[in-house]
Amino acid sequence: xxxxxxxxxxxxxxxxxxxxxxxxxxxxxxxxxxxxxxxxxxxxxxxxxxxxxxxxxxxxxxxxxxxxxxxxxxxxxxxxxxxxxxxxxxxxxxxxxxxxxxxxxxxxxxxxxxxxxxxxxxxxxxxxxxxxxxxxxxxxxxxxxxxxxx
Numbered sequence: 001x002x003x004x005x006x007x008x009x010x011x012x013x014x015x016x017x018x019x020x021x022x023x024x025x026x027x028x029x030x031x032x033x034x035x036x037x038x039x040x041x042x043x044x045x046x047x048x049x050x051x052x053x054x055x056x057x058x059x060x061x062x063x064x065x066x067x068x069x070x071x072x073x074x075x076x077x078x079x080x081x082x083x084x085x086x087x088x089x090x091x092x093x094x095x096x097x098x099x100x101x102x103x104x105x106x107x108x109x110x111x112x113x114x115x116x117x118x119x120x121x122x123x124x125x126x127x128x129x130x131x132x133x134x135x136x137x138x139x140x141x142x143x144x145x146x147x148x149x150x
Contacts, residue, residue, distance in 0.1 A: 043104050043128075053133040056108060061126035063102070068128065070121055072110070077119075079128070080105035113138025 046057040058079060060068070067083040083102045088095065114132045121130045 056130040058128040
């Protein structure tokens with residue numbers, strides 16, 4: 001019987017809790033959830049083998065090239081960002097100023113045969129595209145050799 005009463009609490013009552021939290025703490029409960037989810041973000045990626053190498057694509061809308069760091073060390077390609085975001089909202093009688101961080105880090109093990117000095121990156125429309133060209137030796141090794149059956 002108690003369970004039925006709990007299930008029948010109108011949606012408005014739940015919003016009342018949010019309003020109370022907002023009044024006590026000073027910011028909405030939903031903003032905490034949004035901040036936590038942004039902090040834990042892990043951009044989706046595609047890894048594509050193309051004729052002359054590989055291409056890694058990451059979906060990172062809202063980031064500028066200045067926000068992103070790409071490093072290569074010991075055959076590990078690391079892409080990360082730690083961007084501070086400031087949101088100012090002004091209404092009739094109050095102004096809020098909120099700070100949050102958009103962070104992510106992705107690492108990929110790069111196979112042998114990549115020319116590290118020729119790796120390039122491009123950011124267009126929220127898609128980071130990293131080109132990893134194969135070395136001449138790696139391209140030669142990939143040639144298919146026919147084996148005769150005796």
